[in-house]
Amino acid sequence: MNVRSVAVVHDSCSVRFSFYSPVGHGGLAEGLSNPLTTSFPPSPFRSLHRHFMVKIQFCLHWFTAERTFFSVYETLGDFNVLIGDWELCLLRRLKSTLVDGMHLARGLRRPQKKCSFSVSLSNVTGVIKKDMEVQKQKFPVNAEDYKLFEEVGEGVSASVYRALCVPLNMIVAIKVLDLEKCNNDLDGIRREVQTMSLINHPNLLRSYCSFSTGHNLWVVMPFMAGGSCLHIMKTSYPEGLEEPVIATVLREVLKALVYLHAHGHIHRDVKAGNILIDDNGSIKLADFGVSACMFDTGDRQRSRNTFVGTPCWMAPEVMQQLHGYDFKADIWSFGITALELAHGHAPFSKYPPMKVLLMTLQNAPPGLDYERDKKFSKSFKDLVAVCLVKDPKKRPSSEKLLKHPFFKHARATDYLQRTILDGLPPLGDRFRTLKAKEAELLQNSELNGNKEHLSQQEYIRGISAWNFNLEDLKNQAALIMDYDENSTAEDLNACLKQQQNKLNGVGFSAERSSPDIVGSSDVGSHLEDEIDEVPNLEDSFAAFPMKPIQALKGCFDVGQDDVPDDEDTMSPTMGDENQSDIEQHGAMKSSLRSEDKVEQNDTEHKKSLMRPTIISPKKYLSGSLLPDKVSSSKKFVGDFERESAQRGFRGERSYSGPLQGRQKNSTANSHSEDASEEALVQRKGRFKVTSADIKIPVVSSNFSGTTSSPTSSIAASVVSSLQTVLYHSTLQKEEIHRLIKFVEQISGNSMESVESGNNGLSHIPLTSPRERELQSQLTQLQQRNLILAEKLQRQKMMNAQLESKLNDLMKKESMEE
């Protein structure tokens, strides 16, 4: 099929509908809800044997027998025409347009007689033409046919260059992946490349071709001259974008998601950094490195239980890994992306991943609730609210979401060209400037010894090399409330109200838009279930709080110097010592709280109420967030490097790694033959641990030199469950602390020691039923705590027995050998 003929056939399309509308716009609405009677023109795409997109220009005339009372000329965005689905698609689309039209007609408020409208479809637009024409071209698969120019982007696994495809005389982008450095994620790369070559949607970044050269894989794709939305925000809009811009960008992204979901894919990494803009304002969603297919079966199906994504954007069900997840995970990330575009950064982005996980699970979903969000429309706030519902079932599908009234604020994509792209320096220059800034920041921070400030800054700016040490991780496992230091006094009030509402709602994890509570309020009951299920090892592994910790331990960079002597602190072989470690941690937090200064004024007082458990941000993210190469003077691709890259040789530049951490990781991999290490895949900015892949390390001092046996894995699992119990126990302690703190705040009494349990409480005069209710909850929690401690003790004994049996078994085995 040649492009020209599509255009011609398409040109001739014209649709005419009529329906009877007895009274005013109400009648129109009625008319819309009935099937429209019409004969559709034949699909102009009949002869095409695949899906593809068209952009339709239409002119809508609304008229009665006497006169046309209004006309609307509009361009329908790209819409997906499925073969054989033409009528349905058209009808659906027109209906939604008519609803828009109806809003316009609302002002008329006059009885109508017979109403009809006609729609003429004008043409397939240039974008599609371009795509189709480009698609038809054959891209060479030799590195010599491409000329690499400047570097325009960098990710975990790759660097991206602007390049010229010499035979076609066309500017393209080439993603260069160093296969040697990504060899623990070849499957991911294969999936990414495959998905990119198969997708066909104007809002998705596809690849023209890919080939390997030396130990590099080159993926040739359209060059998106505007770069990513994150890049644009970093350069010019650190406080976020304007609402019509956000609406326009999000609508395009949503169209991409509708397509992906309709084809059974979950993107799993929707965020501003993966939304690319071309110089004409068109938008493409990129990065299919962690996408998954719902139609996968067998082993691949397990990927839908994979702990994957980027923490701030990750849906609660993805973190929990309890029942797997589906397309709705993308809707959550989409909601977070909306907030990211509105504020310039994602919610919780200043916190380290462990906290992000806990906050996502325990806090009410973030939203546009603060004073600074007053400028945003109700429909925007609603869009965010419907996406950020903890229960995935209650989130709308992408298709439904596309009909959300918020998208009425969306404009044609050339609006983006006129607004956010106008005046921007070329992408390569921007990329270079940003990198130089980052390097400078790194240098200054290192000079000032102020790494944590740097970490936070960089993290907020989107550079998320998840680089930890274990001690930090443990410290991060603190429950904190959503409190933003940048908030205004009104924000604080709003936040206070929110927190009080949460308290009033008994649990601490109120769901703004959903009554479902995912969090600590029901920890006790869950916990009891878990304890009862200890022998059911599969289930015990599925318990949330343990998994992220294990996942984080294995997944992130734990540099040699970061690893404490008690390296197995969080490992399943954790013994009493480690238990006391966790307790110590709890104690540390409570001591921190007790050190809280008496607040001077009201606002400060409120602040203290809102962040009772924020712990010192000491060493949030250990180590640099920047690639090694950033700090080196050799940051920008020079001729030599270009040449090297063209020869498939990238020398010392570890592009594919984040960098410091990634290199450490690969070192760790190389020096460790431990299979448990191999299964864990580390990524910068997002992490990926397949539950099926995680092999819990079972090596302990007791079993030194042994490989895992069924018995040892049972022991490991039991210990893992114990850890879960411990963890829950810590969580409960925190709940108690918070309750006490709250009671303290409202009664105006200070308590000497929260650790004194009931005794401490008895000093408080209970003046209101609410206080009494809280106290009874507190007592219940404390009782549960006691029961749990007992159960824990029993489990410990069981574990000791198992260990001794295991030792006996092993002795026997070694004697037999």
Ligand SMILES: Nc1ncnc2c1ncn2[C@@H]1O[C@H](COP(=O)(O)OP(=O)(O)OP(=O)(O)O)[C@@H](O)[C@H]1O
């Ligand atoms: N086609 C393109 N045109 C212009 N810039 C691009 C293009 N593709 C990618 N980039 C830029 O390069 C950056 C890294 O690309 P990409 O996200 O594909 O790499 P990655 O290794 O998968 O990254 P990560 O896993 O960290 O998200 C992007 O954030 C974007 O800024």
